[in-house]
Amino acid sequence: MSSSLTVRRIAADQGATLRELRTSSLRDAPDAFDETLEEALSEQAETFDAAAARHAASETAASFILYTEGHPAGLVGAYFDETPERKALVCALWVAPAVRHLRGGELLVNTASAWLAERGADEIYAWVADANRNAMRFYEALGFGPTGEHQPIARAPQEWQTLLVRHVKHV
Numbered sequence: 001m002s003s004s005l006t007v008r009r010i011a012a013d014q015g016a017t018l019r020e021l022r023t024s025s026l027r028d029a030p031d032a033f034d035e036t037l038e039e040a041l042s043e044q045a046e047t048f049d050a051a052a053a054r055h056a057a058s059e060t061a062a063s064f065i066l067y068t069e070g071h072p073a074g075l076v077g078a079y080f081d082e083t084p085e086r087k088a089l090v091c092a093l094w095v096a097p098a099v100r101h102l103r104g105g106e107l108l109v110n111t112a113s114a115w116l117a118e119r120g121a122d123e124i125y126a127w128v129a130d131a132n133r134n135a136m137r138f139y140e141a142l143g144f145g146p147t148g149e150h151q152p153i154a155r156a157p158q159e160w161q162t163l164l165v166r167h168v169k170h171v
C-alpha cells in the first residue's frame with residue numbers, strides 16, 4: 001500500500017465531499033452501482049449533508065473516505081441492515097481511476113470491515129454486479145466468496161448481482 005493513501009471516517013460537515021465522490025463514482029462506473037447518476041444529481045445538497053452527519057456518528061452506518069496527499073479520492077459505505085440477523089455490508093465502493101492499483105480499495109474495504117467487526121459482525125457481505133468482473137476479482141482477492149445468493153439489479157432488472165461474504169478473523 002502506498003503510504004500516501006489514508007482512510008478516515010466521514011466528518012459531519014463533509015456533505016459536499018460525499019456528493020462529489022458519489023457523483024464522480026456514478027459518472028466513472030455507472031454499471032457498478034444500484035443508484036443512477038441522474039438520481040444522485042437530483043438529490044438536494046441537504047440530503048448529502050444529512051447523510052454525512054448520520055454516517056459520521058451512527059453506530060449502524062458509516063462512510064469512509066480515501067485520501068491521497070490530503071485529497072478525497074475514494075469512498076466506501078458500511079452498514080448493518082434491518083433484517084433480524086443484522087447483516088453487515090460494505091457498499092458503494094469506489095476508487096478514483098488515477099489512484100487505482102495502489103491498494104486504496106483494499107484499505108477502504110478493510111477499514112469498513114474493521115468498523116463493522118468492532119460492532120459485532122462475524123461476516124462482512126458485499127453485493128457485486130455479475131458483469132463487474134474487475135470488482136468480482138478484487139473482492140475475491142480480498143478473501144470474499146459467493147454466498148449463493150443472487151438477485152436482479154433494481155436499476156437494470158435484466159442484470160444480476162451476487163452476494164459475496166468474508167468471515168471476520170477476530171483477534
Ligand SMILES: CC(C)(COP(=O)(O)OP(=O)(O)OC[C@H]1O[C@@H](n2cnc3c(N)ncnc32)[C@H](O)[C@@H]1OP(=O)(O)O)[C@@H](O)C(=O)NCCC(=O)NCCS
Nearest residue numbers: 029032093094095100101102103104105106135137138141
Ligand atoms: C474495484 C476498485 C474499488 C478497486 O480499487 P483499487 O484501489 O484499484 O484496488 P486495489 O489496489 O486494492 O486492488 C486492485 C487490484 O490491483 C492490484 N494491485 C495492487 N497494487 C498494485 C500495483 N502496484 N500494480 C499493479 N496492480 C496492483 C491488486 O492486487 C488488485 O488486483 P487483484 O484483484 O487481481 O489481486 C476500483 O477498481 C473501482 O473503483 N472500480 C469502479 C467502481 C466499482 O466497480 N466498485 C465496486 C462496486 S461492487
